[in-house]
Every structure is written in C-alpha cells, then in structure tokens.
Amino acid sequence: MARKIIVAAAQVGAINQDTGKAEVIARLINLLNEAAHHKVQLVVFPECTLTTFFPCHLFQTQEELDRYFEHGDITQSPDVAPLFEQAKTSGIDIVVGYAERTLEGNGYNTCIYFSASERKVLQKYRKVHLPGTVEPFEDPEAINQLEKRYFKPGDLGFPAFRAPGLVPDVVKQSTLKAGQSTVGRGDPIFGMMICNDRRWPEAWRMYSLKGVELVMFGFNTGGNMAHLWGSKPMTPEQAKTEALFHSKLVQQANSYMNACFSISSARCGLDDGKYDLIAGSAICDPEGHVVAEAQTEGDELIVANIDLADCRQGKEKTFDFSRHRRVETYGLIDKQTGVVEPELL
Numbered sequence: 001m002a003r004k005i006i007v008a009a010a011q012v013g014a015i016n017q018d019t020g021k022a023e024v025i026a027r028l029i030n031l032l033n034e035a036a037h038h039k040v041q042l043v044v045f046p047e048c049t050l051t052t053f054f055p056c057h058l059f060q061t062q063e064e065l066d067r068y069f070e071h072g073d074i075t076q077s078p079d080v081a082p083l084f085e086q087a088k089t090s091g092i093d094i095v096v097g098y099a100e101r102t103l104e105g106n107g108y109n110t111c112i113y114f115s116a117s118e119r120k121v122l123q124k125y126r127k128v129h130l131p132g133t134v135e136p137f138e139d140p141e142a143i144n145q146l147e148k149r150y151f152k153p154g155d156l157g158f159p160a161f162r163a164p165g166l167v168p169d170v171v172k173q174s175t176l177k178a179g180q181s182t183v184g185r186g187d188p189i190f191g192m193m194i195c196n197d198r199r200w201p202e203a204w205r206m207y208s209l210k211g212v213e214l215v216m217f218g219f220n221t222g223g224n225m226a227h228l229w230g231s232k233p234m235t236p237e238q239a240k241t242e243a244l245f246h247s248k249l250v251q252q253a254n255s256y257m258n259a260c261f262s263i264s265s266a267r268c269g270l271d272d273g274k275y276d277l278i279a280g281s282a283i284c285d286p287e288g289h290v291v292a293e294a295q296t297e298g299d300e301l302i303v304a305n306i307d308l309a310d311c312r313q314g315k316e317k318t319f320d321f322s323r324h325r326r327v328e329t330y331g332l333i334d335k336q337t338g339v340v341e342p343e344l345l
C-alpha cells in the first residue's frame with residue numbers, strides 16, 4: 001500500500017550575532033512559500049534555526065545569553081508566531097529547532113513538530129547528546145562548542161509519534177476492523193533528533209524499535225573545529241570535506257540500518273564572516289541512498305516525493321528485528337557508558 005508524502009529540508013545560510021529574529025523569520029517564510037509552490041507537506045528547518053549558532057561564543061552575562069533563547073510557548077512568541085501562521089495558511093507541517101528556556105530556568109536544545117492540520121505542536125524533542133566542552137578552550141583562535149555549558153541533556157527520551165493529515169486512507173483506531181493488520185498502514189511514524197544525536201546509533205535504534213519511518217534532524221556542524229575533531233593535521237578545506245563526509249555517512253548508514261527515511265537540514269555558511277558551518281542538507285531513503293541534496297551553502301529548499309511503503313522491505317527482511325536481533329548479547333549497551341578494555345595480555 002503506497003503511502004506517499006512530499007517532504008523538504010529548508011537549509012538556512014549564514015546568520016550573524018546581530019541578525020534580528022524578524023529578518024530570520026522572513027527568510028524562513030520565503031522557504032515555506034517555495035515549499036508551498038512545490039506542494040510540499042512537511043518542511044524540516046535546522047537546529048537552533050532562529051539565531052546564529054551561539055554556543056560558539058562565551059557570554060559574560062545571562063542577559064546576553066538569553067537573547068538567543070525562547071521563553072514560554074514558542075508558537076505564541078511575537079517574533080516567531082508568523083512562521084506558525086504561515087505553516088497553517090500553507091497547510092505545511094514544520095519541524096523547527098530553537099534554544100528553549102523553561103520556567104524553571106533550564107536551557108535545552110529543542111525542536112518541535114508543528115502540525116498544520118491539527119494547528120498545534122504534536123511533539124517536542126530535546127537534544128540528548130550535547131557535544132563540546134563546558135569551559136572554552138585556552139587557545140583564543142579555537143572555535144568553541146559550549147553546548148554542555150548552555151544546555152542540559154534532553155529529558156524527553158526519543159519519542160516516536162504519528163502525524164495525521166499527511167497520508168490518505170490510513171487505518172485509525174476508530175476504523176480498525178477485528179483481525180486487521182495495522183503495521184505499515186497507520187498514520188506515518190516520525191522521530192526527531194538534533195545534530196550530534198545523528199552520530200549515535202543508539203538514538204536511531206530507539207526510534208526504529210518504535211517502527212519509525214522518517215527521522216528528521218537539523219544540524220550546525222563546524223567546517224573546521226580542529227580542537228574538537230582530533231589532532232590529525234588537515235587544511236581547513238580538508239577538514240570541511242571530512243566533516244561533510246561524516247555527516248552524510250552517518251545519515252545514509254543509519255537510514256539503511258534502521259530501514260527508515262531521513263531528512264537533515266543544515267544551518268550553514270559563514271556566520272559573522274568567521275564561523276564556518278557545513279551545508280549538505282539531504283534526504284535519504286531506507287536503502288541508504290541520497291534522494292535529494294543541497295547544492296549551495298545558503299538558504300535552499302530541497303524536495304523529495306517519498307513513499308513510506310519503501311521502509312517495509314528493510315523492516316521485514318534484513319532488519320526484521322523480531323526475527324534477527326539478539327538482545328541477550330546486548331546487555332552492556334544500556335549499562336556501561338565508557339570503554340572497558342579486555343585485560344592486558
């Protein structure tokens with residue numbers, strides 16, 4: 001049974017420290033309008049879509065830092081509300097990443113899934129794997145990644161959810177007939193993650209154990225973060241090529257190993273003329289092939305017409321979990337964080 005949807009990644013180019021949110025929202029709405037033109041039903045925007053990627057910077061005061069956070073219900077924020085209004089008008093579901101400050105004062109690197117047909121947020125996700133350091137590097141030339149300083153690890157787990165209104169003639173609880181199989185016939189099963197999460201197979205597996213058919217994530221990945229990537233000497237150009245290679249590698253491999261589609265959306269370009277973020281937004285199919293890919297390092301919409309039924313082959317054959325997984329051998333995975341090597345000979 002075909003279950004087709006038209007999806008897109010809305011890649012967003014450079015945003016400087018002093019770029020106002022209204023200017024950013026106008027750019028996002030342009031991308032949404034382009035998506036409407038292509039009859040897109042779902043658009044994925046990047047991690048921390050609304051501002052420069054501020055974890056590169058050390059802020060001296062809470063006030064300076066808090067300019068980059070959203071406080072309270074993001075759909076009601078006067079700055080951001082026009083984006084949700086446009087999504088409703090265009091009938092397009094959106095995933096948007098942002099820095100969230102809770103009432104208790106906690107910071108999270110968050111994204112939400114806003115359903116145009118339901119006119120509300122269906123699901124929130126908070127980034128689990130926070131890269132980088134708490135303290136800035138001593139080297140003043142180093143590019144910092146202070147997510148561990150500014151955010152708490154996500155506390156919502158990996159919540160898979162169904163999104164209504166995208167695929168016609170699906171099986172619902174209310175229309176279910178006795179004995180009828182529902183697998184691969186209900187509303188699409190989605191999961192969200194954020195940037196560094198994509199490098200962790202555990203995150204993907206948590207979703208695929210819930211039958212995920214499409215994983216969506218935004219990213220901000222430095223093109224030359226020599227202090228974080230490792231010590232092998234490379235030119236900035238080589239480092240950027242390598243960063244792009246790894247980004248594609250994990251998306252393609254994990255889409256295949258979890259028999260799901262995936263959409264990645266980059267915040268990219270040269271922020272403040274100095275902070276170089278890779279592009280390479282991509283849409284992958286469950287066999288691991290890239291079916292759409294950004295060609296620029298700026299604002300760009302990439303679109304794909306996908307059929308979620310294409311997940312069935314992987315889920316029912318090579319990666320039929322119920323027949324092939326051997327959980328009796330995987331105990332360490334959720335008991336041990338670091339590496340324990342075998343004893344020396």
Ligand code: CDT
Nearest residue numbers: 131132145195196220221228
């Ligand atoms: N935003 C984010 O998570 N960026 C990281 C940078 C890696 S730091 C070693 C990423 O995984 O792309």
